[in-house]
Amino acid sequence: MSNIRTVARLAGVSVATVSRALAKPDLVSPRTRKKVLAAVEAAGYKPNLMAVQFRSRRTRNLVVLVPVIANPFFSRVITGIQGCAREAGYQVLLCNTQGREETEREYARMVQNFQADGVIQLRAFDPFADSGVGSDFPGGLPPLVNACEVMDDCRYPSVKLDNRAAARAMTDHLVRLGHRRIGVIKGPQRSPLTRDRIAGYRDALDAAGIIYDETLLCPGDFTLQSGHRAAGTLITRDNPPSAIFCENDEMAIGAIQRIKQGGLRVPEDISVAGFDDIAFASYSDPPLTTIAQPAEEFGATAARLLIDQLEGRQQGVTHSVLPYDLVVRDSTGPVR
Amino acid sequence: MSNIRTVARLAGVSVATVSRALAKPDLVSPRTRKKVLAAVEAAGYKPNLMAVQFRSRRTRNLVVLVPVIANPFFSRVITGIQGCAREAGYQVLLCNTQGREETEREYARMVQNFQADGVIQLRAFDPFADSGVGSDFPGGLPPLVNACEVMDDCRYPSVKLDNRAAARAMTDHLVRLGHRRIGVIKGPQRSPLTRDRIAGYRDALDAAGIIYDETLLCPGDFTLQSGHRAAGTLITRDNPPSAIFCENDEMAIGAIQRIKQGGLRVPEDISVAGFDDIAFASYSDPPLTTIAQPAEEFGATAARLLIDQLEGRQQGVTHSVLPYDLVVRDSTGPVR
DNA sequence: CGGAGGAATGTAACGGGTTACATTTTTTTA
DNA sequence: TAAAAAAATGTAACCCGTTACATTCCTCCG
Numbered sequence: 001m002s003n004i005r006t007v008a009r010l011a012g013v014s015v016a017t018v019s020r021a022l023a024k025p026d027l028v029s030p031r032t033r034k035k036v037l038a039a040v041e042a043a044g045y046k047p048n049l050m051a052v053q054f055r056s057r058r059t060r061n062l063v064v065l066v067p068v069i070a071n072p073f074f075s076r077v078i079t080g081i082q083g084c085a086r087e088a089g090y091q092v093l094l095c096n097t098q099g100r101e102e103t104e105r106e107y108a109r110m111v112q113n114f115q116a117d118g119v120i121q122l123r124a125f126d127p128f129a130d131s132g133v134g135s136d137f138p139g140g141l142p143p144l145v146n147a148c149e150v151m152d153d154c155r156y157p158s159v160k161l162d163n164r165a166a167a168r169a170m171t172d173h174l175v176r177l178g179h180r181r182i183g184v185i186k187g188p189q190r191s192p193l194t195r196d197r198i199a200g201y202r203d204a205l206d207a208a209g210i211i212y213d214e215t216l217l218c219p220g221d222f223t224l225q226s227g228h229r230a231a232g233t234l235i236t237r238d239n240p241p242s243a244i245f246c247e248n249d250e251m252a253i254g255a256i257q258r259i260k261q262g263g264l265r266v267p268e269d270i271s272v273a274g275f276d277d278i279a280f281a282s283y284s285d286p287p288l289t290t291i292a293q294p295a296e297e298f299g300a301t302a303a304r305l306l307i308d309q310l311e312g313r314q315q316g317v318t319h320s321v322l323p324y325d326l327v328v329r330d331s332t333g334p335v336r
Numbered sequence: 337m338s339n340i341r342t343v344a345r346l347a348g349v350s351v352a353t354v355s356r357a358l359a360k361p362d363l364v365s366p367r368t369r370k371k372v373l374a375a376v377e378a379a380g381y382k383p384n385l386m387a388v389q390f391r392s393r394r395t396r397n398l399v400v401l402v403p404v405i406a407n408p409f410f411s412r413v414i415t416g417i418q419g420c421a422r423e424a425g426y427q428v429l430l431c432n433t434q435g436r437e438e439t440e441r442e443y444a445r446m447v448q449n450f451q452a453d454g455v456i457q458l459r460a461f462d463p464f465a466d467s468g469v470g471s472d473f474p475g476g477l478p479p480l481v482n483a484c485e486v487m488d489d490c491r492y493p494s495v496k497l498d499n500r501a502a503a504r505a506m507t508d509h510l511v512r513l514g515h516r517r518i519g520v521i522k523g524p525q526r527s528p529l530t531r532d533r534i535a536g537y538r539d540a541l542d543a544a545g546i547i548y549d550e551t552l553l554c555p556g557d558f559t560l561q562s563g564h565r566a567a568g569t570l571i572t573r574d575n576p577p578s579a580i581f582c583e584n585d586e587m588a589i590g591a592i593q594r595i596k597q598g599g600l601r602v603p604e605d606i607s608v609a610g611f612d613d614i615a616f617a618s619y620s621d622p623p624l625t626t627i628a629q630p631a632e633e634f635g636a637t638a639a640r641l642l643i644d645q646l647e648g649r650q651q652g653v654t655h656s657v658l659p660y661d662l663v664v665r666d667s668t669g670p671v672r
Numbered sequence: 673c674g675g676a677g678g679a680a681t682g683t684a685a686c687g688g689g690t691t692a693c694a695t696t697t698t699t700t701t702a
Numbered sequence: 703t704a705a706a707a708a709a710a711t712g713t714a715a716c717c718c719g720t721t722a723c724a725t726t727c728c729t730c731c732g
Contacts (some may be wrong), residue, residue: 094405359690386689393719682724
């Protein structure tokens, strides 16, 4: 494998000149530049990026902490991140963390190890908390952007949906259809996402003068199975709800199956609503009423915020809120 | 940020001793080791991985070229790769290539740039072809493993399913149910996957004495939409098929929706079969008959083959074939 | 023509580990 | 107890670009 010294010898110039000819072409004369490029060609020279990165202390790598790579919503976010990063000349390293704090800390450490320049975290957890890395970074703030599920009082730049307003919009929709007993299949208990969405749900109930009944809430974990299971609990109880609001589309699809297995029809007997608008949402039977999120834009915005921060184009900590869209399909209908 | 020299000074030993105490503890005396570790602790020393990698010309990074990260099947494969890689101390860099050859070449170049040690390619394309890198690697073979969709006459280690046998098993299943006109929604024309599965389909027809009718084949691209569209073509033609074999589950789910929209029932009027057994398959209505693939094992095997190769534990090029499993659910039934 | 000033190029230090080889210390062997 | 072998440790070269600083070469002006 040829290195810069081989090329220098071949071109009859110094290594510095070769380096400049490649990185800052306007600093060398056209004649020399041509000689150097010819030598590069002849030697089949490829700069050793490890050396470049080592010397310049920059990798142009971004680490993305993804709780579950299999989640179609996150897939879209990732696509957005990659588009933006690619344009800015960054590579994206995806890390499937399963939401394990230790794993997240480990991958985040890549920034301290100079293996990556910054982190995008898609979950409400600070992998740098208490790691004492404050002083290593300008402003005492590690280069991280928090997107999708955002920590409370987030000290990092962030991008999220107004989950409370979105949940309220969906609940309003159900209320307008005449539903007064609306079940909820929640996400993990401690997630801010869940908390905000429940708040929005209550906002809508309060506005409609409906009394909040905690027994209508069922825990889930964003999987098809958990939606199936939770729906079973809801429909077999005394005085079941006439509508179920699920905190994501997978759980909604699981719930619909369970409801049909119980001999009930959607939406005639029970309405079901989802959240996220994944590709499968419009292919479920019936097609799902849901909240569309600009997933790709979440990713793109997060990447842009991070890169701005890395390249010093950014002062202050921006908190971005993106718009939701209520998509009404056929899984919700008037109360019987 | 402290470096190895700080630690050496603090411990009163040479940098070489510090390096050894950390990397090869049994080469230094217990007493010295203790002193060094104390100094490491005191200095808050973290080795600069860039320097380590630069020097040792190894990154412990694996690049995975994924055609579409959003595909649930690939998500599972990735999970398998990560499990195995993690255990062996490798990081996984996921690259969403959209199947673009140029992008794949670009990411594969990370190996030549010393940014990664090896590549796992999930598509039948050689990103190193004609790049003249042969001589840079032992045996003239770049460190790549091809999994899932494997190139013909693959010169790299590979892992795949016996697609021909699997497609034959599925077609046999349909034939046993009495179907004689079986439509197919194919994957991309040039994919070896598609070619092999069509071959298996013909094997089954031949064995049953059914004449192969090319007009029953419809192209698709593995998306929900394409399944929907293709099913429309098939069911509105003269003399439509009584069963449709789709080359993946997404297309099958799309097809089922289209069939229902045409006022037909699945499986009473038309049977539909898929391939892959993604999570949504058992939650479609009706639940999908499909071919289960050991997706995680594809990933794990590919990673293991690659790492063995990287660490010189491997001689010769292994081609692994994993077993499929016909999963019969409710989307296929006896011909009317 | 001498000198200022700028462009082009060269020299060499540098980054932070690893490791071959040299040296010192300890243990084993005769 | 001396010599040989083994273990522990140290020295310094090395990996390969980047870049501060030094030097050389022009161009232009008085």
